[in-house]
Amino acid sequence: MKINLDTEVLTDNNAAAKFNRDLFTKHKTLVVNLMSSPGAGKTTLLEKTIAALGKEYSIGVIEGDLATEKDADRIRALGAKAVQINTNGGCHLDARMIAKVIDEFDLEKTDILFIENVGNLVCPSGYDLGQNHKVAILSVPEGNDKIPKYPVMFRRTELVVLNKIDLLPYLDFDVDMAIEDLKGINPESKLIRLSSKTEEGLDEWLTWIKEAYRNLQEQ
């Protein structure tokens, strides 16, 4: 697939997001924009997701990082197509960066495309990439105060994966308080408790993905 990007798409984020969304919609590719702090577990969750769903669905991943191909290499090791975007110090992906690499995927044959944003709980939340769903990962060691302290992120995500729940016995984290804080900021948002390490809660996440995919195909 070779795409010609016009000037507007290359200069205006909203135009680029629309361009991306039109392409994704045309091919009925489910696109999930994954955002979190550094080290909350985005790549590990993707590894588990690809291992579980990779036979049933054709999965692609766009990896956003300041530097290195480390995350893309981890995804490729599982046999999935991964394209790395290095932002050279930039704190988020934008829709123009996505538009520029989109033709590296055969969208007609891609069921699900995950976009792993730069590890950052602030900047990525403001940029529409053309995705169907925005998902935030919050990890237990980050602490209970992150939802009220980073409201811009949690106000704009429809699903929060509370990751690393295997560490709950060793940390003071009140899950009920997190759910209450989330409801206060974003009543429509859902929270899934999960440990990528023990795979507790993984089924609920996989079900969410599968339902999102099914809903998209039925539109």
Place this chain on the structure above:
Amino acid sequence: MKINLDTEVLTDNNAAAKFNRDLFTKHKTLVVNLMSSPGAGKTTLLEKTIAALGKEYSIGVIEGDLATEKDADRIRALGAKAVQINTNGGCHLDARMIAKVIDEFDLEKTDILFIENVGNLVCPSGYDLGQNHKVAILSVPEGNDKIPKYPVMFRRTELVVLNKIDLLPYLDFDVDMAIEDLKGINPESKLIRLSSKTEEGLDEWLTWIKEAYRNLQEQ
């Protein structure tokens, strides 16, 4: 202390950083700019530091957050002066924000001023605030790949506090690899292993602070 800020200081970050630095130098106030991902433990480390050094030194704290006064309230509960800057969604503090609140502190009577930056491993690294020292906190649950993946931050900090080492038994984190990665990016940087929870390593951090203060007084 009432300070008149000229236009240049309010529009140019480097001018504001110089303005701040001149003031700090004049009063021999040690200023430490603390940076990390969300939830790496900046505020808890400050709480422990104030509890340990608060009788010997007069300590002030500037708290940078997107929203809420939560962190400043935690510092005030220990009897230290704390000023909260809310960035309204901005992903870092800049020197102009610091310049605007500086006169809330009596610098002549402030030995050490900690600036707790917004939780973000990307944006804060690019902004000189006029501090004496830049310190990054990396927490064990964030994982081993963060130093190479966020080189801009770790290249510019002279000390890395590796926090939450009490969680090492439950996580795959290779401290020697972190030290090696850090040396590769920033040979001058030092790493202190610490747990704010168990206070292991806290003495080494306190010694570092006291030495930095002593060196400043002798200049």
